[in-house]
Amino acid sequence: MEQLNEIYTLRVFEDRNPYRVLIRTILSQRTRDNNTDQATKNLFLKYKDIYEVADAPIEELEKLVKVAGFYRVKARRVKEVSNLLIDQFGGEVPNNSKELLELPGVGQKTANCVLVFAFQKPAIPVDTHVHRISNLWGIVNTMQPEKTEEELMKIVPKKLWIELNDLMVQFGQTICKPIYKQCEQCPLTELCDYYLTQYENKNE
DNA sequence: AAAACGGGGGC
DNA sequence: GCCCCAGTTTT
Incomplete structure (x- = not known):
């Protein structure tokens, strides 16, 4: 964060x-x-x-x-x-x-x-980026966006809902893209299961 | 569950 | 030129 x-x-x-x-x-x-x-x-x-x-x-x-x-x-x-x-x-x-x-x-x-x-009511607008990244990071494990919203609301402190959601969208737009992920630019590779499985062999 | 909707910005 | 898009409705 x-x-x-x-x-x-x-x-x-x-x-x-x-x-x-x-x-x-x-x-x-x-x-x-x-x-x-x-x-x-x-x-x-x-x-x-x-x-x-x-x-x-x-x-x-x-x-x-x-x-x-x-x-x-x-x-x-x-x-x-x-x-x-x-x-x-x-x-x-x-x-x-x-x-x-x-x-x-x-x-x-x-x-x-x-x-x-x-x-200013409590909700989390889950778009494709938020949904995808939440699953990628293992924050949630569900294919349903409503379920993603539910899980995020449980895990993330209410004060951070909007900020984190917005940051995840921007992160998804620029680095953690749907297909062409820019892992070289990512500050969070240490936390990312996807990165580890993709690159651990290449780094040998 | 998949297709359709429609044009633009970034690289 | 191709990739990707803060989804929703219709088939």
Whole structure:
């Protein structure tokens, strides 16, 4: 943890407006942060609030969101979710997991991001990196992301949930990648079963 | 359980 | 040019 903190800085949503957090998180699905930021900026420079987004022409939404990729799906989801929130939740983003999961384009990970970043509620947004690395390190041994979240919550002190989660994501993006792992740059090889099994023979 | 969705940034 | 992407929905 200390070592990781020297390499990475914590990324958090400075904007805690629940609606913008929700939209930003939907736009971030399966896309890199830079592109997500740009798409979010495009959207909210043009539209002031949920009602303007809900009324926006789909072609215009697609254009603004394009840089994030999956732009047709995402534009449709942004519009759908905005209309649904207006129709069924009085234009407010729900602050509990059950109702969040009913929204189109919102799965476990996105729901957790909203809970954490908009409402400061305890949850761990487990993405593919966190899931993969947790298993790699033997922190958990399960193929189910929900189970990973459960196990991490047991092991990691609550105060560190968000920070550690974020660091694991960045670690997964840069070093402990899905396939091409950069073990030469890794400060944690001494703790890593994967590294030991991969390299112990080569080091002879 | 697997495919589909779609475009960009990094190297 | 190829690799990899802070997933969710549909088949």
